Amino acid sequence: MTKNKQFHHGDLKTALLRAARDLLDEGGETGVGVRAVARKVGVSHAAPVNHFKDRRTLLTALTAELIDDVRADIDLRLKVAPKDPFVRIEAIATAFIDYGVRHPNRYALLWRYDVVDHESEMMRSRSDVIYELICNEIDILASGRNIDRDTIAIGLWSMVHGYIDLKTVGMFEDRNDSVTGDERPKALIKMFRTVLDNYGLNLSK
Amino acid sequence: MTKNKQFHHGDLKTALLRAARDLLDEGGETGVGVRAVARKVGVSHAAPVNHFKDRRTLLTALTAELIDDVRADIDLRLKVAPKDPFVRIEAIATAFIDYGVRHPNRYALLWRYDVVDHESEMMRSRSDVIYELICNEIDILASGRNIDRDTIAIGLWSMVHGYIDLKTVGMFEDRNDSVTGDERPKALIKMFRTVLDNYGLNLSK
DNA sequence: ATGACCTATTGACAGTGTCAATTTGTTACC
DNA sequence: GGTAACAAATTGACACTGTCAATAGGTCAT
CATH class of the missing domain: 1.10.357.10 (Tetracycline Repressor, domain 2)
Structure with a gap:
């Protein structure tokens, strides 16, 4: 209630950062793209724009x-x-x-x-x-x-x-x-x- | 005859490298793309593939x-x-x-x-x-x-x-x-x- | 419940790298 | 000299990418 599952996803921002970190480890800076991160979290391709412009x-x-x-x-x-x-x-x-x-x-x-x-x-x-x-x-x-x-x-x-x-x-x-x-x-x-x-x-x- | 204007363009390879260098100075590594380099030389977007795969x-x-x-x-x-x-x-x-x-x-x-x-x-x-x-x-x-x-x-x-x-x-x-x-x-x-x-x-x- | 607000989705746009098929130009051979 | 062989450049397509506008959804206070 306080932090998890409060909105559509919960706290997407931290989830995005975690996914970004994983993608960075796997494929370097090139691998961490906006769409790829969104895909990894399981969210639409333009969802990250709300948290990272x-x-x-x-x-x-x-x-x-x-x-x-x-x-x-x-x-x-x-x-x-x-x-x-x-x-x-x-x-x-x-x-x-x-x-x-x-x-x-x-x-x-x-x-x-x-x-x-x-x-x-x-x-x-x-x-x-x-x-x-x-x-x-x-x-x-x-x-x-x-x-x-x-x-x-x-x-x-x-x-x-x-x-x-x-x-x-x-x-x-x-x-x-x-x-x-x-x-x-x-x-x-x-x-x-x-x-x-x-x-x-x-x-x- | 020996090196210049021998084929379609002359020696495209060196021209591409020169353009790539300029683009690098202007916009960093991101700026030097295959298509951008080709565009700068004035050649079609897939021309570089013959010289750099x-x-x-x-x-x-x-x-x-x-x-x-x-x-x-x-x-x-x-x-x-x-x-x-x-x-x-x-x-x-x-x-x-x-x-x-x-x-x-x-x-x-x-x-x-x-x-x-x-x-x-x-x-x-x-x-x-x-x-x-x-x-x-x-x-x-x-x-x-x-x-x-x-x-x-x-x-x-x-x-x-x-x-x-x-x-x-x-x-x-x-x-x-x-x-x-x-x-x-x-x-x-x-x-x-x-x-x-x-x-x-x-x-x- | 209604409206305001934040969040996420969808669709579009221009741009990218890469590949296959094609056309063009040059060279070499008969 | 004509023709075949070859290299080089063009065209068009595919699946991507980042970014933006419009839309729909979910949540909260009034």
Whole structure:
């Protein structure tokens, strides 16, 4: 009565988003069309227009949900992580990497500026939260040191995101070396630690 | 006689690719459709099928051309660059960054695994060339030192690519700090130099 | 119960990718 | 030189897609 089966369908909006998520997993962004989503829910082809005026707004709403999922996972990991900023930064990074590996289609959608409206407040606020999450740990790490915080944060986030993206494309598949595929992320983060340890000293150069 | 005006149109294939490139700049990947490209060239809607059996193969061929452009630009920069591996690596990185800033739609297409066939030999070989281009400089830099070459190469490429990608999405727009927007790339590369200087020492840890 | 309002359906429109059948143009051979 | 073989481009069709207007349905307050 309160939420279910109150109108024609119940709450179609959440059902549409759930169907959209499934279609995204199955067939990527291309697979989540307005009509396809409606079909999956079992509703007429123009029904979604009442809740999402566009395919763009539908995808944007879905993306917002996905970002919330990532953020929730990060919070979970940070809650059980020790106070050491290094391992907390590593926790954030691995949260992203795990998500990208587990759900490549979802992760790819997050950064599609052509089909998702990142200018919307729904997106901007969520991006800011993620960014501040990273900065928080770096600030703790950098307390008292002369450090270019934003460059480090941007560099770290860029490396993590770029790695997931390039890996998904298949760019790093045949690179044979001493580090096995699954350990590469850890090696990357460990490498970046070098920056965190030494970069502050070089700033005055 | 040899190449131009030999058949109905001349060489349609290159004309289609040129039109596709223009449409990509104007409207992104979505804008470059089979029919739209044909229309732009002034040919019937199914004409492209003789040269590209798919929209996918059309986009893949276009992407191959774009990668060649980037590679040519890198070669040009490396030719006039000094022998210092640091500045050569910086040259490669800035080549990518400049390209991404100048042609965001082209750059975005390069990494779209859903519409471009990166498994094709046309793509694989080109990716390998780029990767080896980076590794060459790192190898010179690392000669005699105990260094995990691939992790550094992957980390560098990931950071550069991720920065371009996230910047295009608009992720770093309101980050106010001491570094102005245009100098951020240089700061990132300078920061990464810290890794190159120190990482080899930490490997035994 | 009546009217207002939100929600969903239906039908249409222009546009897309892809395929089969056809026509056109070019080349090579006898 | 005429003709057959072949490649290239056109045409028309099919099943899709997103979006919009008009319609019908269900729910609520008055």
